[in-house]
Amino acid sequence: MSDKPNNEPMEEAVDAAPQGAPEADYEAFMRLVKENEDLKDRGLRLAAEMENLRRRTQRDVADARSYAVTNFARDMLTVSDNLRRALDAVGEDAKAAADASLKGLIEGVDITERGLLSTLERHGVRKLEPQGEKFDPNFHQAMFEVPNPEVVNGTVVQVVQAGYSIGDRVLRPAMVGVARGGPKSASPEPAAEPGPVNGQAEKDA
Numbered sequence: 001m002s003d004k005p006n007n008e009p010m011e012e013a014v015d016a017a018p019q020g021a022p023e024a025d026y027e028a029f030m031r032l033v034k035e036n037e038d039l040k041d042r043g044l045r046l047a048a049e050m051e052n053l054r055r056r057t058q059r060d061v062a063d064a065r066s067y068a069v070t071n072f073a074r075d076m077l078t079v080s081d082n083l084r085r086a087l088d089a090v091g092e093d094a095k096a097a098a099d100a101s102l103k104g105l106i107e108g109v110d111i112t113e114r115g116l117l118s119t120l121e122r123h124g125v126r127k128l129e130p131q132g133e134k135f136d137p138n139f140h141q142a143m144f145e146v147p148n149p150e151v152v153n154g155t156v157v158q159v160v161q162a163g164y165s166i167g168d169r170v171l172r173p174a175m176v177g178v179a180r181g182g183p184k185s186a187s188p189e190p191a192a193e194p195g196p197v198n199g200q201a202e203k204d205a
Contacts, residue, residue, distance in 0.1 A: 066124055066166070066167045067166060067167060067169070069123050069124075069125075069166075070166055070169075070171065073120055073123065073125045073164075073166060073171060074171055074172065076116065076120060077164060077171070077172055079116065080113060080116050080117060080120075081161070083109055083112060083113040083116065084113060084162075086109050087106065087109055087110060087113065090106055120164075123166075124166050124167050125164055125165070125166050125171060126164065126165050126166075127162055127163075127164055128140075128162060128163035128164060128165060128173075128174045129159070129162070129174075130156040130159060130163070130174050130176060131156055131157075131158075131159050132155065132156065132157075133155070133156050134152075134154055134155060134156070135154045135155070135156055135176065135178045138170060139163060139165060139170050139173055139174065140156060140163065140173055140174050140175075140176050141163075141173040141174065141175050141176065142176060142177070142178045143160050143175050143176065143177060144177050144178075145177070145178055145179070145180040146158065146177050146178065146179050146180065147179075147180055147181045148179045148180070148181060148182055149181045149182050150182060151179040151182045152179065152182050152183055152184070153179060153180060153181065153182045153183060153184050154178060154179065154184075155178065155179045155182070156174075156176045156177070156178060156179075157176075157177055157178065157179045158176060158177035159174055159175070159176050159177075160175040160176060160177065161174065161175040162174055163175070
């Protein structure tokens, strides 16, 4: 009986293994890597879509809160306009000569107007007062031009009807008169030279 180990069965098993096994394993591995990358990419895309949806939802909710009263506020502007017309209809002379009851009525209308505007402001409605400002077509509606060479061209010089905004949107544009014929822009002040340069100039002088 020989002590030499018999390696014939192992050698036969090695010889019986398919020659293309390593290549097949590599291809299967690469397929798994590709599938993993695809799944990862799909997961990232889905996460991005969900984040965009969350932001859109938050924006829609914020807009709904900010602009829910838009139609109601626009209707209330007519009430505010009528109150202002009632106050303007009473001249200063008439106010001065009015008796106590009429003065009380005028004061009541004034308080009502201010209270209405204050309530609208608490709900995000702001009165536009563009007198002296640069004309902005997003918030102002030009009704006429006023020739004035001393005023910067495009400056609002008269407000015919007050405008209102809600949030960053225009609720009703202000109807205005705009200056024409003046300089295109305010003359910029001459820029001062840096201090060290001026100091050096004084020394050289």
